[in-house]
Amino acid sequence: MELRTFVKETLKDVLGGIHDAQAEIEHGEVVPQLNEKGWQGLETGLTSFQAIDFEVSVNAVEKEGSEAKLSVVAAVVGGHVKGDSSNIAEHTAKLSFKVPVKLPISSK
Template structure:
C-alpha cells in the first residue's frame, strides 16, 4: 500500500472510530466540549487537537520509466510473500512523523 493511502485511510479510521463511539455511548462523553481558550488543556495535553504519531517502515521503489513511490512495508502473515520480477531499485527506510488532528467534539 502506498504511504499516502495508508496515512489517509488511517486518519479516516481514527476520526470515524471517534464518531462511532460518540454515537454509541449512553453516558459520558468522548471529546467533550471544553472552552479550550480559557481551559489550561495545553499543559495537560487534553484538547480536541491531538497529534497522531506514525512510525512506519517504507520501501522506496523506483522502476525504469516511472517515478519512485513510497510503499508501507506490511507484516508477513501466514507465511505468504509476494515477489516482483520487474527491474526495480528498492531502498527501505523507517519514518516517524506526527500529524495534528482536531477530533469532532461531542454534542
C-alpha cells in the same frame, strides 16, 4: 499499499472511530466540550487538538521509466520483503512523523 493511502485511511479510521463511539456511548462522553481558550488545556493535553503519531517502515520503489513511490511494508518474511523480481531498485526506510488533527467534539 502506498504511504499516501495508508496515512489517509488511518486518519479517516481514527476520526471516524471517534465519531462512531460518540454516537454509541450512552453514559459519558468521548471528547467532551472543553474550555480551549486558555493555556491549561494545552499544558495538560486535555484539548480536542491532538497529534496522531505515525511510525512506519516504507519501501522506496523505483521501476525503470517511472517515478519512485513509497509503499508501506506489509509483509516481511525471513528478513525479505515479498514482491516481484522485475527490474526495480528498492530501499527500505523507517519514517516517524506527527499529523495534527482536531477531534470531533461530542454533541451531548
